[in-house]
Amino acid sequence: MNITHKFIITLIVFFLASCSSVSMDRTNDATAISATATGAYSDTGITSNNILYFAYDKSDINSEGRTKIRTLAKLINDNNLSVRVEGHCDERGTREYNLALGEKRAKTVAELLIINGVASDKIDTVSYGEEKPASPGSNERSWSQNRRALVKTF
Amino acid sequence: MLKKILLIYLVLFISNIQSQLRIEIKGGAEDPISIAIVPLEWNLDSPQDEYLHQIIKSDLESFGEFKVLPPENMLSFPSSKEEVFFKDWRMLGVDYLVIGRINVSDFSEEIITKYTIFDVAREKSIHRGSVIGPVKTLRKIGHKVSDKIYSRIQGIPGIFSTKIAYIDKPSTDDPNFNLRISDIDGYDSLSIFSSPQPLMSPSWSPDRQNIAYVSFEEGTSRIFLQQLNSAERKGVKLEEGINSSPNWSPNGDKISAVLSKSGNPDIFIYDLSKDTWKQITKHFGIDTEPDWSPNSKKILFTSNRSGSPQIYEVNVRSNRVKRLTFEGTYNARGRYLPDGKGIVFVHRKNGVFHIATQNLRTGKIRILTDTFLDESPTVSPNGNVVIYATKDGDRDTLAGITLDGKTKFVMSSIKGEAREPAWSPLID
Numbered sequence: 001m002n003i004t005h006k007f008i009i010t011l012i013v014f015f016l017a018s019c020s021s022v023s024m025d026r027t028n029d030a031t032a033i034s035a036t037a038t039g040a041y042s043d044t045g046i047t048s049n050n051i052l053y054f055a056y057d058k059s060d061i062n063s064e065g066r067t068k069i070r071t072l073a074k075l076i077n078d079n080n081l082s083v084r085v086e087g088h089c090d091e092r093g094t095r096e097y098n099l100a101l102g103e104k105r106a107k108t109v110a111e112l113l114i115i116n117g118v119a120s121d122k123i124d125t126v127s128y129g130e131e132k133p134a135s136p137g138s139n140e141r142s143w144s145q146n147r148r149a150l151v152k153t154f
Numbered sequence: 155m156l157k158k159i160l161l162i163y164l165v166l167f168i169s170n171i172q173s174q175l176r177i178e179i180k181g182g183a184e185d186p187i188s189i190a191i192v193p194l195e196w197n198l199d200s201p202q203d204e205y206l207h208q209i210i211k212s213d214l215e216s217f218g219e220f221k222v223l224p225p226e227n228m229l230s231f232p233s234s235k236e237e238v239f240f241k242d243w244r245m246l247g248v249d250y251l252v253i254g255r256i257n258v259s260d261f262s263e264e265i266i267t268k269y270t271i272f273d274v275a276r277e278k279s280i281h282r283g284s285v286i287g288p289v290k291t292l293r294k295i296g297h298k299v300s301d302k303i304y305s306r307i308q309g310i311p312g313i314f315s316t317k318i319a320y321i322d323k324p325s326t327d328d329p330n331f332n333l334r335i336s337d338i339d340g341y342d343s344l345s346i347f348s349s350p351q352p353l354m355s356p357s358w359s360p361d362r363q364n365i366a367y368v369s370f371e372e373g374t375s376r377i378f379l380q381q382l383n384s385a386e387r388k389g390v391k392l393e394e395g396i397n398s399s400p401n402w403s404p405n406g407d408k409i410s411a412v413l414s415k416s417g418n419p420d421i422f423i424y425d426l427s428k429d430t431w432k433q434i435t436k437h438f439g440i441d442t443e444p445d446w447s448p449n450s451k452k453i454l455f456t457s458n459r460s461g462s463p464q465i466y467e468v469n470v471r472s473n474r475v476k477r478l479t480f481e482g483t484y485n486a487r488g489r490y491l492p493d494g495k496g497i498v499f500v501h502r503k504n505g506v507f508h509i510a511t512q513n514l515r516t517g518k519i520r521i522l523t524d525t526f527l528d529e530s531p532t533v534s535p536n537g538n539v540v541i542y543a544t545k546d547g548d549r550d551t552l553a554g555i556t557l558d559g560k561t562k563f564v565m566s567s568i569k570g571e572a573r574e575p576a577w578s579p580l581i582d
Contacts, residue, residue: 021281021306023284024283025283025285025286027286034346034385036347041370041372093486094486094500094529095355095529096399097486103414104440125395128370131352
């Protein structure tokens with residue numbers, strides 16, 4: 001492409017840009033339709049026997065927690081129970097990252113239960129991330145209560 | 155009859171506009187463009203009204219780029235070019251002028267809004283447009299006109315007809331979680347899905363017809379797809395462990411997401427037509443929060459593989475991973491800017507979570523917000539504005555900021571506990 005061509009194209013582009021444009025739009029009154037969860041999961045009938053607490057952004061269990069899990073493992077085996085371990089986080093940090101962190105907490109508890117003799121097919125884990133806080137405030141008092149794993153038996 | 159319906163509707167409409175406070179500008183651009191929107195002449199018995207003027211005014215002033223001249227300062231109310239005296243408008247310091255009229259279509263219950271945009275300095279019309287639609291779509295008509303004004307003057311698409319999806323957590327008014335869709339100013343909010351169990355991470359399909367999100371209705375996290383015009387829902391193929399963080403590919407045939415079936419959370423791609431999952435990242439740490447690059451070639455994600463959460467990019471074809479953020483010990487939930495040249499993400503500094511951007515060429519980061527616990531940034535499809543989740547006291551709410559950092563706004567019209575905003579694509 002030579003210089004004259006470029007010049008002509010530039011001129012055309014400039015002419016078009018300075019020109020008045022025309023548009024025709026349409027609106028419609030379509031709106032989205034609502035749906036509702038039917039037969040949603042409910043945890044009534046499940047009892048929460050023990051709560052393990054965690055440090056911020058951590059998933060390891062201290063010696064007090066380990067003692068609690070040992071007692072719990074015995075209770076589960078003696079009564080032939082099944083458990084569901086829920087991992088939870090405080091609200092700090094992003095939601096999906098916290099969902100992953102909550103799973104790590106739940107799995108840590110599950111592993112310790114297995115080490116203490118509970119059969120792995122008796123244990124189910126789930127993470128709720130920061131979606132189900134035990135205490136709603138935005139302060140350390142609430143946060144420390146929310147960084148938890150619940151062992152629920154049924 | 156139509157005129158009567160119209161009048162009733164307008165009365166309802168104005169009471170709505172007054173009860174819902176819209177975007178509150180904090181700060182703003184130093185030298186906004188001055189524009190006059192002459193209240194459009196109504197070819198009806200009802201008195202000339204300012205409804206469209208109000209909608210267009212609040213749209214254009216949303217991000218601080220425009221200042222709309224109040225009608226009481228106007229010297230005349232032209233509705234045709236012959237009635238325009240450019241000298242008067244120049245004297246008022248007006249850069250652009252919009253005039254027009256609204257007619258009732260003879261054959262159907264629709265109105266036709268015709269408008270012209272003038273460049274006052276050049277004394278020339280720069281755009282003539284018309285919008286046809288039912289009377290009750292007046293807000294949409296206003297947004298269409300605003301979009302056209304914005305794109306003609308700023309040279310990039312207007313975003314006033316786009317939507318925001320967000321999650322509303324249970325409150326005293328409603329015991330359920332809700333997935334909602336509203337206009338970007340929070341108006342016309344509608345719950346599209348309601349559940350007693352948590353909902354998370356809405357993501358729009360590129361054609362704007364579907365939303366992918368996470369629901370705990372079955373007791374664990376699962377990805378669902380919902381068609382907006384039919385409310386038809388479909389659960390995506392469920393795997394063991396976490397099924398979360400869906401993000402639609404730019405051409406709509408795949409969804410990137412997080413599964414923990416391999417023992418820890420990794421990034422996977424779900425093929426919609428084949429109903430199959432394909433693993434993309436493989437690491438014993440946490441990999442999460444995928445976001446597809448605008449050219450489909452890469453996926454942004456958060457990983458703690460280095461010890462703290464940082465943002466990485468994975469090439470979808472080669473699965474090669476590259477770390478992008480290095481400043482600070484918490485960088486997460488990245489989203490590409492529409493041009494792919496930068497990212498916006500959550501950055502922690504001195505224990506406070508901010509929204510920040512990073513230029514991908516220079517690596518330079520810039521903190522945009524200064525409030526506490528800011529998260530879930532979503533970028534407007536024209537790349538100009540970020541809406542994010544923040545706190546108003548203990549309440550979850552949404553706020554926004556222009557990417558130049560000059561204009562901030564809080565979306566006070568959004569009631570309840572709003573979180574996880576997701577900006578829709580441009581297409582209607």
